[in-house]
Structures are given as C-alpha cells and as structure tokens.
Amino acid sequence: MYEKYMIVPELAKKTEKGFEIGARLPYYRGVSLSMVEEIEVTLDGETLPQSDVSILINGKTYNLEQRENELDDRWEMGEVATLAIAKSGELPAGEHKLGLKINLRIGYMPFPSIRIAERNIIIN
Amino acid sequence: MSNIKLATSLFSFAYEWNSGKYSLEDVIAETRKRDLGTGLEIIGFQSLRGFPYISYETEKEVKNLLDKYEFEPVALDANIDVGIKRHAKMSIDETVEYIKPQILAAQKLGFPILRCQTTAPAEVYEKLVPFAEKANVIMGIELHTPYSVDHPSVIKMAEMFGQMQTHVLGFIPDMGTCMRAIPDALLTSFKTSGVTDEMIAITKEIWHKDMPTTAKFGELAQTLIPMGATPPQIGRLNMAFSMNGRQPIEAWAEIMPYVVHIHGKFYGFDENGDEPSIDYPTIFKVFNEGGYNGYISSEYEGSAFTDEFDAFDQVEKQHQLFKRIVNDL
Numbered sequence: 001m002y003e004k005y006m007i008v009p010e011l012a013k014k015t016e017k018g019f020e021i022g023a024r025l026p027y028y029r030g031v032s033l034s035m036v037e038e039i040e041v042t043l044d045g046e047t048l049p050q051s052d053v054s055i056l057i058n059g060k061t062y063n064l065e066q067r068e069n070e071l072d073d074r075w076e077m078g079e080v081a082t083l084a085i086a087k088s089g090e091l092p093a094g095e096h097k098l099g100l101k102i103n104l105r106i107g108y109m110p111f112p113s114i115r116i117a118e119r120n121i122i123i124n
Numbered sequence: 125m126s127n128i129k130l131a132t133s134l135f136s137f138a139y140e141w142n143s144g145k146y147s148l149e150d151v152i153a154e155t156r157k158r159d160l161g162t163g164l165e166i167i168g169f170q171s172l173r174g175f176p177y178i179s180y181e182t183e184k185e186v187k188n189l190l191d192k193y194e195f196e197p198v199a200l201d202a203n204i205d206v207g208i209k210r211h212a213k214m215s216i217d218e219t220v221e222y223i224k225p226q227i228l229a230a231q232k233l234g235f236p237i238l239r240c241q242t243t244a245p246a247e248v249y250e251k252l253v254p255f256a257e258k259a260n261v262i263m264g265i266e267l268h269t270p271y272s273v274d275h276p277s278v279i280k281m282a283e284m285f286g287q288m289q290t291h292v293l294g295f296i297p298d299m300g301t302c303m304r305a306i307p308d309a310l311l312t313s314f315k316t317s318g319v320t321d322e323m324i325a326i327t328k329e330i331w332h333k334d335m336p337t338t339a340k341f342g343e344l345a346q347t348l349i350p351m352g353a354t355p356p357q358i359g360r361l362n363m364a365f366s367m368n369g370r371q372p373i374e375a376w377a378e379i380m381p382y383v384v385h386i387h388g389k390f391y392g393f394d395e396n397g398d399e400p401s402i403d404y405p406t407i408f409k410v411f412n413e414g415g416y417n418g419y420i421s422s423e424y425e426g427s428a429f430t431d432e433f434d435a436f437d438q439v440e441k442q443h444q445l446f447k448r449i450v451n452d453l
Contacts, residue, residue: 001431005142028138028428029170032208071208077170078142107207107214108243109366114356 002026006117007100008080018052018087019043019123022080026102026115030076033057033067035105037112041085042099048085056082093124126453127417128408130446131163131198133387134171137435139427141170149189156193158440163198164190165239165385165421168229176202176225178232186233198419199264199296199385200235202226204243219248223263224255231259237385239264239296242271246284249293256292264296264384269369270337272301273378285382294384297376299402300425301369306331307391307401310364313429317360323348327361331368340365367425373406380414388420392433393441397448408449420446 008022021041025031039055041048054063057075061084075081083100098121104113134141137151146154148171152164168175172182190197202223206214214222223240230238238256240249240263249263256263271278278295285293311324326347330340341362348358376383390399398404411420422439 001139001427001429002142004431005144024142024144028135028142029167029203031169032205034208034210035205037210068210074169076173077138078144080144105207105210107205108241112359114359 002028003115003117006102006115007098007119007121009119009121011080011082012098012121012123014091014093014123015084018085019091020082020084021098021100021121023083023100023102024080025075025077026117027077027104027113030074030079031104031106033062033070033073033075036067036075036102037105038101038103039083040099040101040103041083042101043085043087044097048087052086054084054086056084091123094122095120096123126408126412126450128411128450129163129417129419130161130443131165131419131421132160132439133165133167133199133201133421133423135165135167135201136422136424136427136439138170139431140435148185152189152193152195154436155439156195158436160422160439160443161419162194162196163419163421164195165199165201167201167203168226169203172229176229178229183232190234197233197235198421199237199239200226200230200233201239202241204241206243216245216247216251219244220251223248223252227252227256227259227261227263230261235261237262237264237294237296239266239385241266242268242277242281245277246281249281250284250288253288253290253292257290260292262292262294262384264294266296266298266387267301268298268387269301269367269371272369272371273375274371278379282379282382293382295379295382296385296387297379297383298387298389298423299404299407300367300387300389302371302373302376302407303368303401304403305401306364306368307426309391309426309429310367314357314360317357319353319357319361323351323353323357323361327364331364331370337365368401373403373410376410377414380411380416383411383414383416383418385418386411386416386420387423388442388446389423389425390438390442391426392438393445397441397445399442399445404445405449405452408446408453412453
C-alpha cells in the first residue's frame, strides 16, 4: 500500500517551465537513483514524456540520463523528492488529476516493482 | 521446552515509517512497549541514513536506542543490488566490494549477523570469508522463496559452507519458503488491479503444482493471456509464486546445522489467532527438534498489500501465537 504516500500534494505548484510535485519512494527501503527505472507522470489523462521529468533530491537535480547513471546518491525511504516536470502550453491553475507511476529495478526480483498512485491535486 | 528466542524486524513497520509519522526511536519504543521480543533486526538501507557508511552519530544513536529499550542486536539486513547498473549485472568482484562496507556496518553497530541475499552466488561469499572473519560478522544468507533447500544455488552454497569450515557463514530460512496457502491479503490485493476470481482460481491451482517457479510463470502467462489478462495483472499474479514457496517444513532439517537466524514472515491471522498461510506450530517443532536455539524475527509482509491493519497490532498477534506455541512444545 505504499501507493498511499507516493504523491505529496502539498508540494505541487506551477513553475516557469511547467509544474512540480512532491513524491515518496513506494518501497520498504531506500535505493540508488539508478535503480529508479521509470518515473511516469500523467496529468489530466495525458502521459508526459519521461525525459521531461527531473528529480530534485539531497540538494541536487537529476535529469533522466543523470538519474539512470547515478549509482551512489540515494532516494531514501520516506524522503520527499521534488519531481520537476517540463510542460509547454498553458496550465490552468486549480485542480488537476495527477497520476504517478514509479518502477524500481530491484536486481534480485524476477519482475519489475511497479506502483501506481492517482489523486486530484491543486496546482497553483 | 524450546530455546528459540523471539525478535522483531523493523521491516514489519515499513509502511508506518513511510508515512513520515515515526522516527527510528518511535518505532523501537513502540516495539518495546508491546513486548515484541528480546531481539531486534533492522534493515540498513531502511533505517540508517548514509548506510552502509555509519557515522559516529548514527553509531551512538543506534547503540543508545538498543540499550535504552533493552534489545539485543540480532541481525542487520544488507541488500545486494546486483542490478544497480542499467545494462550490466554486477561482477563477482564488484559484488564483493558492495558487501564489504555492509559487513563493517554490522561490526560497528554490534550486530553479530549480516543478513545477505542469494542474489550473490556462493563464490562471492567464499571470497568474503577472510574479511568477515576479521570483522567477526556472520554472513547469514537468507533463503527466501524460490531458494528452498533443494534449489541448485542453495545446494552449492551448503557444499561451500562445508568446505570452508568457518563460523561466519550460515543460512537464514525465511518462512515464506514453506507455506501452506497463498495469503488472503495478497489475493485480495490482486482484485484491485482488475484480476478476476477465475484468474485467481487458476493462479491457486498452478501454485499447488509440483514444478519450478519459473515454469509456473510460463504456465500462468500462457493460460491467462488468452483470457485477456494484461501484463501488469500477470506481473501481480506472479507474486503469488515468487512470494509463496511450498517447500515441506521438514526439509529444513537438511541444513539445520547452518541455520543462524530465522525470518518469521507472516501475512495475517484468522479468528483463532492462527496464520492460515504458514504453519508455525510445525515450524517451531521442526527447528526445536533440530536443536536450533537462536532467534526468529517477526516480518510482517501484509503492509505491501493492505492498510486495513496496524502493523504493530499484527506483530503483537504473531508474538501471542509464538508464545502459545512455545508453551505447548
């Protein structure tokens, strides 16, 4: 049931380049950023390109490629990361339906560890 | 009469912890308040910032908490992330180097056992023996399903143990390896991903077959894809095979001399306080008769599938069950 705490709605806001949200890792322990195989954000039914999602954690920002290659820096359990999503076009202020899928590559599990959360959040 | 001792693994409270409402001290204090054993097991990458590197402050904090709440440090859990790189599995030597600082962390914090994983082959642990002997830390390799006593990797590992003649190698059997049913909590969680009762019935039927887990994955996919099951649904159902092993409990006798710790995995209880999916009375009987006198740690796995229950309540129920069993032995 880690889905319940994945999206941190209080941190959602509009930015110059798009918007950002808060997120927790849906797992029982922390992992190296390279093990975060996928972060997929859906806004009002539209799936946004994963290459447009950056993660801000431990005071650093990682784009998709940097995240995939970061073996040392970790996303700890319970730690709230900021996901910055680049999105062109007008984003109306107010309530939006947000979907978040996080796929972890746990080397010793025979299948991917995928968790999907969805909730309505206010983006102003 | 039984000499098996009770412990709790903080794995059990992952969900409570993930909520951000508990500190490490809160979790340990509540574990003590509810009288959940004399031993404590913690997971490095869950509870300790900066793990596997332990700062002086962390060392002091952990030791103070164990002291204050009167817990014996039983096992520190390592994770062996052989898939840390996207396109290449860790080499043998890289895996050895990944485990070394985790051995030192156990030594520093005073845990006699480092829980290791079958992700790393026998060769890795063989190479680590001199290092672990110097640190005086036992590498307890967890036998999590599908790694039952008859698994080729486990047989190889036990042979290597025999050749090495060292006190720093041992096994940690996980009771999810020898189950009698797929837990209800898991079955119910499948339904939220749109899995039908018919698909669940087929999954249960395949689970009861005497064939390797990988063959079960294949048969499940072959049967369910024509019925319209999606890959994510099949992925969820595969958990029924990968999480729930069917090794006979009596088979643990084959590796009994190497058992250094036990993971008391559990999912839930019926109205009588029994665990319907894991036969704990028989488990205690087999280990007791085998002369095992170490710890068994509660590992509540239900949080991954349901938030209906409080994990502290669940572990408390398991300890009530364990105490009842121990009294009857």
